[in-house]
Amino acid sequence: MASIRDVALKAGVGIGTVSRALNGTGYISEETKRKIMEAVAELDYRPNELAQNLYRNRSGVVGFMVPDLEHPFFSSLTKAIEMELYKHGYKCMICDVDRKQSREEEFLEMLQRNVMDGLIAGVDLMTDMDVSTIHRPIVTFDRNWGRMVPNIHSDHKRGGELAAQALLNAGCKRVLQFTPEISSDMSFMERYHTLEQILREHGVEVINIYTGKNQMGYDDDIRIAEVNANYLREVDGIFASDITAATCLRLAHQSGIRVPNQLHIISCDGLPFGRVLYPVLTSIRQNVPEIARACVNAVVKQMDGTRRVPMEQIIDVSFQKGGTV
Amino acid sequence: MASIRDVALKAGVGIGTVSRALNGTGYISEETKRKIMEAVAELDYRPNELAQNLYRNRSGVVGFMVPDLEHPFFSSLTKAIEMELYKHGYKCMICDVDRKQSREEEFLEMLQRNVMDGLIAGVDLMTDMDVSTIHRPIVTFDRNWGRMVPNIHSDHKRGGELAAQALLNAGCKRVLQFTPEISSDMSFMERYHTLEQILREHGVEVINIYTGKNQMGYDDDIRIAEVNANYLREVDGIFASDITAATCLRLAHQSGIRVPNQLHIISCDGLPFGRVLYPVLTSIRQNVPEIARACVNAVVKQMDGTRRVPMEQIIDVSFQKGGTV
Numbered sequence: 001m002a003s004i005r006d007v008a009l010k011a012g013v014g015i016g017t018v019s020r021a022l023n024g025t026g027y028i029s030e031e032t033k034r035k036i037m038e039a040v041a042e043l044d045y046r047p048n049e050l051a052q053n054l055y056r057n058r059s060g061v062v063g064f065m066v067p068d069l070e071h072p073f074f075s076s077l078t079k080a081i082e083m084e085l086y087k088h089g090y091k092c093m094i095c096d097v098d099r100k101q102s103r104e105e106e107f108l109e110m111l112q113r114n115v116m117d118g119l120i121a122g123v124d125l126m127t128d129m130d131v132s133t134i135h136r137p138i139v140t141f142d143r144n145w146g147r148m149v150p151n152i153h154s155d156h157k158r159g160g161e162l163a164a165q166a167l168l169n170a171g172c173k174r175v176l177q178f179t180p181e182i183s184s185d186m187s188f189m190e191r192y193h194t195l196e197q198i199l200r201e202h203g204v205e206v207i208n209i210y211t212g213k214n215q216m217g218y219d220d221d222i223r224i225a226e227v228n229a230n231y232l233r234e235v236d237g238i239f240a241s242d243i244t245a246a247t248c249l250r251l252a253h254q255s256g257i258r259v260p261n262q263l264h265i266i267s268c269d270g271l272p273f274g275r276v277l278y279p280v281l282t283s284i285r286q287n288v289p290e291i292a293r294a295c296v297n298a299v300v301k302q303m304d305g306t307r308r309v310p311m312e313q314i315i316d317v318s319f320q321k322g323g324t325v
Numbered sequence: 326m327a328s329i330r331d332v333a334l335k336a337g338v339g340i341g342t343v344s345r346a347l348n349g350t351g352y353i354s355e356e357t358k359r360k361i362m363e364a365v366a367e368l369d370y371r372p373n374e375l376a377q378n379l380y381r382n383r384s385g386v387v388g389f390m391v392p393d394l395e396h397p398f399f400s401s402l403t404k405a406i407e408m409e410l411y412k413h414g415y416k417c418m419i420c421d422v423d424r425k426q427s428r429e430e431e432f433l434e435m436l437q438r439n440v441m442d443g444l445i446a447g448v449d450l451m452t453d454m455d456v457s458t459i460h461r462p463i464v465t466f467d468r469n470w471g472r473m474v475p476n477i478h479s480d481h482k483r484g485g486e487l488a489a490q491a492l493l494n495a496g497c498k499r500v501l502q503f504t505p506e507i508s509s510d511m512s513f514m515e516r517y518h519t520l521e522q523i524l525r526e527h528g529v530e531v532i533n534i535y536t537g538k539n540q541m542g543y544d545d546d547i548r549i550a551e552v553n554a555n556y557l558r559e560v561d562g563i564f565a566s567d568i569t570a571a572t573c574l575r576l577a578h579q580s581g582i583r584v585p586n587q588l589h590i591i592s593c594d595g596l597p598f599g600r601v602l603y604p605v606l607t608s609i610r611q612n613v614p615e616i617a618r619a620c621v622n623a624v625v626k627q628m629d630g631t632r633r634v635p636m637e638q639i640i641d642v643s644f645q646k647g648g649t650v
Contacts, residue, residue: 046434046437046438061386069400069404069407070397070400070401070404070597072397072598075394075395075400075403078394078419079393079394082421083421083423091418091419092419093416093417094403094407094416094417096404096407098408103411109371110416113371218600218601219597222600222601243598243601246598246601247600249601249603250601250603250605253603272543273598275543276543276547276572276574276602277571277575277601277602278574278575278578278579278603280575
């Protein structure tokens with residue numbers, strides 16, 4: 001493959017001149033530029049992006065740190081984020097933390113070593129590393145990394161309200177909700193607190209099943225529904241994440257409990273796979289494309305270094321009518 | 326942040342000496358090395374990986390080109406590939422082609438420009454670019470990119486045999502299969518051809534519904550089942566990809582067709598979401614972790630440049646008993 005040296009030789013100029021012409025920096029006469037471009041075309045020269053990156057001190061890569069890429073919410077969000085980054089000329093690197101603190105720390109190290117120009121994080125911070133000392137562009141989705149890191153999340157309060165309203169309209173008197181540990185201060189906890197508060201105000205009993213922090217993915221989400229299958233006969237409403245809600249629907253079918261006649265189920269992400277279930281899952285839908293746009297905008301603004309980024313952005317949710325409520 | 330210049334100054338040596346010490350190249354006395362490492366620790370110096378990458382002419386990144394990251398098969402495979410690459414010290418860049426030839430070409434360009442050290446591709450080649458001229462490590466999964474590119478795929482023949490056997494054992498007489506266009510020479514076509522051949526040999530009628538090339542993802546896979554819903558009353562067996570099979574199951578429930586009593590359904594990927602369906606989907610399971618391991622090994626071997634890579638590797642499939650057959 002042709003090198004920058006070959007181009008310089010053919011164009012009869014120095015390597016620095018070729019570099020300036022290709023990077024568009026410094027003055028070069030039109031005549032010289034023409035000769036260089038001819039040499040580039042003739043030799044089919046492709047600039048080594050590693051050299052260009054060093055020159056510009058950027059990698060062109062943004063990392064997306066996820067708790068579990070196989071989880072349908074995070075695969076949808078990763079796709080949407082990749083699409084948005086692509087529009088801005090950035091590539092997307094996957095950082096699947098796989099619940100390991102060592103992996104999380106390694107990705108943060110990579111951010112510091114310029115492997116990535118910025119990071120979008122959708123995971124709880126496990127490390128006790130002080131992220132405010134990193135001084136590199138970071139945005140979190142639905143996670144709290146301290147007051148220096150902008151956070152983007154769905155309007156979970158509204159989500160809790162919409163779910164509560166649907167269960168009240170259906171006449172529920174006893175609702176089971178699957179919720180992460182109660183002490184968490186993560187933004188998504190608001191949907192569970194709001195739902196519980198509204199239902200209790202209306203005299204509806206709420207039973208909480210704690211799913212555990214950072215427990216997410218098919219295995220955990222299915223297991224938590226299965227070990228609590230005995231509750232399904234004792235309640236008339238369920239609020240849970242999509243996979244757990246879908247598993248409750250399967251367990252209800254298995255036990256001859258009719259949905260929605262005897263049991264109403266509403267889930268809280270509204271992922272595409274809810275559409276293959278029978279009945280189709282009624283959900284509070286998070287707006288994944290809008291979340292992706294906000295995350296990417298917030299990290300790109302920081303990388304540009306020119307514009308201020310709001311410390312919190314809240315994205316609308318919507319009620320997605322299915323057949324389970 | 327401390328630079329290599331600061332480290333050199335503090336250690337009282339030249340920048341080149343620091344660089345040699347950190348990269349482990351060339352002779353440096355133990356005493357000098359100790360002084361440099363002390364300066365590194367004291368200044369909390371972190372080498373700029375961009376510079377190191379240029380020095381080594383590697384990016385440490387492998388791309389994974391997918392047709393649709395949101396598709397549950399590809400999100401599972403992407404996760405598994407990222408995990409395997411991580412073990413080998415490589416990062417994973419997502420290249421979601423989104424059915425656009427321009428994106429495919431751009432990712433191949435990035436491979437040429439050293440943005441990635443290698444590429445794992447799970448997409449049909451749309452471009453008329455001659456990939457054999459790229460001279461960079463490439464491996465395909467389930468796709469045919471010509472005889473110079475190693476291909477890894479599941480044992481689709483065996484998959485077709487296992488599915489045919491299950492439908493025969495269930496006593497099926499008329500089977501509907503959803504298959505990509507008949508003319509394709511992609512490795513995965515073998516499961517459809519094999520199933521059809523075995524069933525016909527046993528006097529079972531097979532009706533083929535062509536799903537179209539590169540049509541994949543929730544929208545397409547659900548739609549193709551829905552527009553063919555009228556067939557469900559006319560057949561007693563179905564073979565389809567997971568999402569289409571799941572949608573057929575939902576349509577059967579909606580029409581009061583009992584599964585598996587009146588209609589047997591078997592799917593061909595065996596993804597985790599089949600476990601939340603009622604009944605649980607009976608499937609031919611592709612071994613995603615094993616596929617990921619083979620893809621990563623094949624691309625790493627090429628990047629190392631030391632070992633030969635077989636041009637075809639076939640990964641075992643298995644019968645996953647559910648409740649739909």
